[in-house]
Amino acid sequence: MHISFSEAIHRLKSGEVVAIPTETVYGLAACLEQTHAIEQVFALKKRPSENPLIVHIADQNQLDHYVDDLPPDFDRLANAFWPGPLTMILPCQPDRVPSIVRAGLPTTGFRMPQHSLTRELLRQTGPLVMPSANLSGRPSATCPEHVEEDFGSEFPVLDGGWCLKGVESTILYFQDPQWVVARLGALSPEDFQKVLGYQPSVMVKNTKEKPLCPGQLFRHYAPRAKLILIENNDFSSASFIIGFKEKKYPSHCQVLVFGSLNSPEEVAENLYRILRQLDGQNIQMAWIDMDFPRQGLWSTIAERLYRAGES
C-alpha cells in the first residue's frame, strides 16, 4: 500500500514500521527511539536476533550523540562516500544505541543514504534502523512491488521508484591498523584505494572464523528456485538460463538477461528483480552464467549469486 511522505513520517514517529526507498535497496524502517517498532522489524522479517541492524542518519551531527571515538580515516571516508552506499561499523556508546539494534555488540553500523526522499525523511524523523525490506533469506527488494510480495499488499510503502544501485551498501570495519570490507556492496574494494591509500581486504564469509558481520552467517538473497552456477559455459543440461545480452545460449533454452557484460552497474540494478522473477514465473531450476569478470562491482555480483545458490 503506497503511503505519502507525510504519512510515512507520521507513522514512523508513532512507532510503526514503514518500508522506505534508498539508493541501494528498500529498507524496513523504524525509529531508533521506538523499541517496540524495532522488535516488530525483527518479527516481520523473521530475522534472527543475533543479526544487528544498521542505523541510518541524515547528517553527520546525528552521529555525534552515539559515537565518541572515531577510527582513523573516518572523516576521509565520510567526506568521500557519504551520503552514499557505505556503512561503517563504529564503536558506540552502549547506553545510547539500544542493545536489540546492535545484537548486543559494542559496535553499531552507520550509513547516510543518498536518496533525496530518504534524506529529507531522516531529517524529520531522526535516525532510523533499516534492514533490507525482504523476508530473511530472500532477495532484497528494489521496488515497492517487491516489498508487497514479501509483506503483503496492505504493508505501508513510501514509493521512491527503482533503487538505482540495486545491491546493498558496502560495509567497512576498522581492524587495527586497517579498514576491511566486512560485506561487499555497491562500492567495490578498488573504490577505496584513492581515499585510504590502500585497497581494504575483503573479510566476507569464512567458514572457520566468525564473520565480522553476523549477517554473513545466515542464508541470503535466495529465490525458491534452485540455482545452478555455471563457470565454464557448459549449458548442455540447462533449460532456463540467466545470462548476458552479448552471449549466445543453446536455442532450446529459455533465457533471462541480467544485462550487459559491459555494465556491472546495470547487472547490479537488475540482480534481485531477476532472481525474484524466477519465483514469479514459478521456475524450479535456473542455470546462472558465472562467466563474467571478478573485479570492481562484479565481485559483489558474484558474491550475491554464490550466496543465493547455496542450498
Ligand code: TXA
Ligand atoms: O544498503 C543497505 O545497507 C541496506 C539499506 C536498507 O540501507 N540495508 C541493509 O541492512 O542491507 P541488512 O540488515 O539487510 O544488512 C545489514 C548487515 C548485516 O549483515 C548485519 O550483520 C551487519 O550489517 N551489521 C549491522 N550492524 C553490525 C555491527 N554492529 N557489527 C557487524 N555487523 C553489523
Ligand code: MG
Ligand atoms: Mg538484508
